[in-house]
Amino acid sequence: MKKTVAKKDREKFKLGKVDKKTRDELIIEYAPLIKYIAGKLALKLPPNVSVDDLISAGVMGLIDAINKFDPAKNIQFKTYAEFRIRGAMLDELRSLDWVPRSIRKKTAELEKAYAKLEKELGRPAEDEEVAKELGLSLDEFYRLLEETKGATFIDIETIRRKMPDLNEEDIFDLIADPEQEDPFETIQFGELKDVLAEAIESLPEKERLVVALYYYEDLTMREIGEIMGYTESRISQLHTKAMMRLRAHLANVLDPNEWS
Template sequence: MSNKEQVVGEVEITPENRDRIIKEYAPMIKYVANRIALRLPPHIEVDDLISVGVLGLIDAINKYDPTRGAKFKTYAEFRVRGAILDELRSMDWVPRSVRQKASSIEAVIHKLQSKLGRPPEDEEIALDMGIPLDEFYGNLHQTQSMPILSLEDLGIAKESGEQQSLLDCLAGKGDADPQTHLRLNELKEIIARAIDSLPEKERLMISLYYYEELTMKEIGEVLGITESRVSQIHSKAVFRLRTKLKAVIADEL
């Protein structure tokens, strides 16, 4: 059995049965697309996201290497989600005013965290921005649909100097030289530390939303808070992670 003939469920990955694989994974694509759409404006069509997700799945089929030990289902979900987020970013549908607010919040969080040596409180962020607390919460709500970062942004430079995406590293594509493996492990540790450094409630939010895959409404029911408050906590966690991950990219690990 060749690399492309790895069995996925009851379907083998081969060029000849690509349509069968896409059909088998169609529910996953729809689930991911609908989940992302929950945080998007109404004019973004879910069907368009699903179409992009199909392209992401095809990309996963073409690039998957089972000899690296990663499960196809996990890799396919990464590719589908990444393709949809990349498409949203290329559409540049977020208004400039919202991007400016997001940049301002991100900069203040980074400044205060460096100054205080701890995650800043909501009141401290609002005070530094010179706006009432309610306005700060309103800004958080407006920026909630902006993704953290596409995994494709977290590229890793190989010894040859060529840039290799994190997703390809996870799938084992390309020349997996020792330096690439080392830098990938470093990146995983940095991301884990970034999540661990979040305040407890924000860390729980990341776990429930991204790992347990609960909706904002379901998380609110679990934590006993309103869906609006859940959205605020999620947005703050996203800004903190964006700040840390951007620093990683800027320093090239």
């Protein structure tokens, strides 16, 4: 299947620049992917963020992918397009500055508490320990998780900002693997791969399961809740804590002296 797709991509992009007819066909073909990515991002965002704005940005990302795709990189166009579409949507979100300053501050405080405690303890911090570090009751701590949930999703763009030396060309050179069905399923980011693998492995079991089901099995929070026997709100809470721990782990690795 991979070889067939790669051959199709080479045919469409063999002249280096696609014609208008092929461009229109690609936009129609990948429109469902744009809507899917926008819908999934929107689930993590407040209702004031317009899905239509994300879709519009995604279309521009797709056009950018069509213009810049190089079949010589040995990467499927769908993989490259998804990367560009998602990046364009994230750029749109950053331009909208959709996270209020107050939430951004609370997210930073929460991340700092996790980073400090988990460095000191050498294990995942318990809810009670994080709440105490922040001077909050458990109820207040859980309300804080709810408030900050929209600002805690991790994606390729977030990782790239954490690893400034890893540029776009590095990423696509690293993920190209003709022996694999989908390059993103076996991303080889060198040090980054090891850091993330270690961070995910160190998560508490329930949080690790939520991350696996959400990011690898592509299930919704509701579907994960049905599998684990929890409410959607509880799954969202576990996801937020997992993301905070991952951010904290990255922060400790990239700047180990910050929380000393």
